[in-house]
Amino acid sequence: MIVTRGLTKRYGKTVAVDDLSFTVSPGVVTGFLGPNGSGKSTTMRMVLGLDVPDAGSAYVNGSAYADLSWPLREVGALLDAKAFHPGRSARNHLRWLAQTNDIPPARVDTVLDIVGLTAVAERRAGKFSLGMGQRLGIASALLGDPGVLLFDEPVNGLDPEGIRWVRHLLRDLASEGRTVLVSSHLINEMALTAERLVVIGRGTLIAETSVDDFTSRHQSDAVRIVTPTPQRFVAALSRAGARPSVGDDGAIVASGLSSVDIGELAAQHALTVHELTPLRASLEDVFMELTSTSVVYRAHTADEAAASDALPVR
C-alpha cells in the first residue's frame, strides 16, 4: 500500500508536485500516468525518501520510507535505467544491494534468472544496452521480494518481446497480492497493463479511477457522416437535437445522437448517406484532452507555426 497526502515539491519557483494525494492498493497494477515533466518521477523519488517533500508526506505500508527496517524487502523500485555503476558487473551490483538488507546471496542468481541476465551477469553493466540496463533495474527491484513495487517507465528501451514480458511480470506481481505502481506517459501501454489509474498533470491529480471507468466516462459519441447534401443533413440533425459541424473535407461530425438515431433520421428525411461512422475517441485522445492544459513541454504543430509566422501578404 502506498499513500501520499498533500505531497508538494518545489524547485525554485516551479511547482513540480502540487498537493498530491492518492492511494495505491495491493493486488492490482496501478498506472501512474502523466505527460513528460508532470511530476511522476519526482513523486516516486519522494515516496522512496530520496527527495524531501516541501509539504505533505508519503507512506509505504503505513510508514515513512526512512523508517522501514528492511527497505528493500518491503519496497522495490526501478527509478531509471542508470542507477548502477557502469564499471561493476550485474552480479556484483546485485550482490552489494543484497548485502545492504541481509538478503541471501542465492537470491541474486534467482533475480538474474527472472530477468534473463544470467548469461551476461559477469559483464560490466556499462556495456549493457538500454534494455539490458532496464532488466538489471527490474532485477534490483525484485531482489528483496518486496510487497510494494514502483516502476518508473519500465518499458523504456525494451523491444516488443521485452515490453510483453514486463506487462506479464507486472500483472503476475500484482496477482500475487503485491502493490504495483507503474509510471508511464503512454496511455495505451497503461490500458493494456493497468487496472487502476492515477493521472496527473503539472503535478496535480487529474483522476484516480479504474481504467474501465476512465475510458467509459470520457468516451465521446461523435458520428461522422458523408453525404452529397450536407446542408439539408445539418439542418435535419440540428432539428433533431444533435450538434453537427462540417469539417474541411465536407464530412459532418455530429455529436448528441447515436449512429442508429442518425441512420433512422436519414431514412425519415430521405437523405442519401455515403458513410456513417461512429467515432470512438481513443484513450489517447481522452488523455490528451484531459492533460492538454497541463502539458509542460508542448511542440507546436506545423500549422500553428506557419500561422504565427505568416505575414500579411499585399
Next chain:
Amino acid sequence: MTTLPLTTGRLTSGGAAARPGAWRAGLRQSLRAEWTKLVSLRSTRWTLLITVVGALLVTFLSTHGALHHSRGWYRGFDPTNQSLAGLAIGSLTLGVLGVLAMSGEYGTGTIRSSLAAMPRRGALLTAKVVLVGLGTLVIGEALGFILFFEGQAVLAGGAPTASLGQPGVLRAVALSGAFLALFALLGLGIGTVIRHTAGAIAVFAGCTLLASILLSSISESIARFAPEFIFANSVAAVVHSGDSLSVTIGIVLMLAYCAIALGLGAVLLNRRDA
C-alpha cells in the same frame, strides 16, 4: 531473449525472509555492502597499482638523487624523510580514491540505489568512512615501511642511512603511513560535499598540492598549515626545520580538516535530495 518463467515467490516463501539477529538494516549491513562496492571496481585496483608503482619510483629517484654528494650537502640530511618521498604520490591517489568513493555514486546514479537500500544516510557515510579509512590505513602503513626500506637500501650505496631503532624514525614512518588514510578521508569528505568527480578532485588537489606549493611561494609561515606541507615537513620528518609545525599539532590540524569536510558532507548528505 526468451520469455522466462516467473519464479518470484510470495513474500513469505521467497528467499528474502527476515533472518534472526539484526532487527533492521544498519551499519553492519552497510559495511559489507560498501566493501563489495569498493573491491568490485576496477578503478580501485588501478588506483592501488598506480599508488604502489608510483611511490616506489619516486622514492627511488629521491634517494638515488641524494647519493654521492659532498660532506656539506648532507648537513641536516634526513634519510627517513628522503625515503618517504614516494608517499606524496599516495596522498594524491588515495585522496582521489576517497573522492571517488562518494562522487562516483553521484556521477553514475548509484547513489539512488544506495539510499533506497539504506535510507539512514548517516550509516552509508559512516560505512564509507570506516572502510576507506581502514583500507587506506593498511595500505599506507605497508607502503610507508616498504618505501623506508627501499630508500635505505638505495642510500646505502653512498649516503647516510637511518634505521628504525634511531630516535624518531619509527614514529615518522608509522605516522606517515597513517597520514595517508587522512588524505583519503579528506578526499571522501570533499567528494561528499562537491558530489561531482571532476570538481571534487580539483578542490582536493587545490587543498593539498597546490596549497602547499602556492603558499610556500608566499610565506612558509602560512604554508606550514597546508596538508601536504604538514605531511612532508612535520609528520614524515625526523629532522625538523624551524618553520614546520610540531607532529602533534600537524596531525591534530589534519584531523580537523577531515572532520570539517566530513561533517559538512554529512550535513549536506542528510539535507540534499539524491
